[in-house]
Amino acid sequence: MEKIAVLVEHRQNEVRDITFEMLGKAHQLLEGGGEVIALFLGDVSQKGLLDQITPHAHRTVAYLDSNLKDFEPLRYQAAFTNIFENVDCQLILMGQTAFGMDFAPAIAAKWKIPFTTDVVDIEASEELHAIRQMYSGKVNAKVSLKPGEKMLCTVRAGAFPAEDIPTVSGELQEITGAIEGDFSARTFVEYLEAAVGDVDITQADIIVSVGRGIKDADNIPIAQELADALGGVVACSRPVADKKWLPKERQVGTSGKTVKPKVYIALGISGAFQHQAGMKGANTIIAVNKDPKAPIFSIAHYGIVDDLFKVVPALTEKVKELRG
Template sequence: MSLNVLVYLEHDGRRLQGDIARLVSKGNEVAQALGGFTVGSLVGDIGEELLAEARKLKCKEIAVVSDPGLREYQPELYRSALESILEATSPYIVLFRHSYVSAELAPALAYRCNAPIVSNCLDVEVKDSGIEVIRPFLRELCWGRVSFQGSPPYFIALQRFSFHKDVPANEEPPSIKEIGLKRPSKLRIRNGGITRRSESEDISKAEKIIAVGRGIGEKSNLKIIEDLADALGATVACSRPIADLGWLPVERQVGISGKTVCPKVYIACGISGESQHVAGMKDSSLIIAINSDPKAPIFRVAHYGVVVDLVRFLPVLTATAMQAKGRGQGTESKEA
């Protein structure tokens, strides 16, 4: 068993997730405290563009399992690929970003390794007594420290807004270790596996976002959101319930199980503001919450809030925005 830290390099098939470099930096911090180094793990149908991006990361080595069969995310195949990487690298700690994929992969790997796992963590520290993580409890009403028991490897999934520190590390390009894919003898293929290649707009790069939640009521009301986004030149995003219903693509989901965004303006429409969603947008420069429930948790993180019926209010806001841009019809809109 080495003292190294293995970091899972999550990607969408074409590019690494936007916060992976910071997760690697956190891995460097932990690895230096342990006396080891950081190894990246890259799994998928890896093209030259994605591999070139991974080579820019500040880790000493990248273990790669590349196979056409990994083009779409299938949990058993990805788990098998990561098992091969674990066997080849023998890490002390395995770091994941807390996401939809890691919520499925990390527990399965930990079970196969008979190893402990803690997810939804805010931080990880190396103490004289061992490895400790900090994580929220009781819907983030309190935080606590958790110490690992038993033998490593220790599996940890970190919330994506928790690793910002840039830790100096090896400036040399990482070496590449290619590892073959061992296919499970009995493989269950999930129909319609999560496609990692998507041409959808990358919401993590948007400067203005209009995010919609279940409070919108009906799917047909999404037209109101789209009209407002068009008037403001914004990108449409959503909370998990909207993606789960299939009303918007999963690529537009914001939160722990979706994407982390940090736009200049974030307008949350009909979003209650559970911690899983807030984790993905709390660092936005300006947060405006529009909700009919005055006690909605989203108002705790919002800079401005409007308590109103969305369906009546948003068309008025859209008309006002269009008039401000000189595109209105010059007629007065009715009050909501």
């Protein structure tokens, strides 16, 4: 493999971490040889963002147009066509993110580019193999792509480090000029910031977090009682917020909050990677789960393989005793 292109991801005037994670992986795959190409679609006013990109790519191709400020897939696709037809590369990397999931499969389908999604590793010795997870992270799959002029992988956020990306002297190639076409079939309107709730879990030192294993909204007080005894707050994983057992602003994970408490107690949380992304920075992680193979135990410091409905009341009792 000689040339790898990375589609830069940015939002609200910030380059997102996934960009650097992909650039780092691209450099690693090329082992110092070859060419890492950063592809940037954006508005002229966002040109400043390129200063963060160009040092880490041998070449940065930027399509600058006032209509590319916010992501609109039809317009982005038209802009990407120009890049696609003029940039020679064997592999394109995009994020398996809200942006990439809304863009990459359409690009792949349009040009019949061999692709796979949500990869956690890429091996490119003679043939390209992608490693991706199935069955909620319980099984890994080694996937081969049909040989093609170009191939495309979307990369899981957090799969590769965003730090210590090689610095190279890169050139910037700008493409300007209006994108032709009618793109009114889907238009961006605005961003909606997350609702502010009564409790800000990102500020808590102690978090008691509940997952699918809590089984019912009526059981939330069991966790609340433990949190009260510990002087902490109750948070949750996605299924609990989806079922409206707790408000969305209590959700920890990729699409919710990122927390770094002193202690994080995960009750009945299997530990999908999206959840782990939001809590792996906690100083101490304690997991209670009936399933000894739950992925949460691979990230927790301490674990109890047992029924949370037995463990939590016993623990709450002990804490209350201690506090007199």
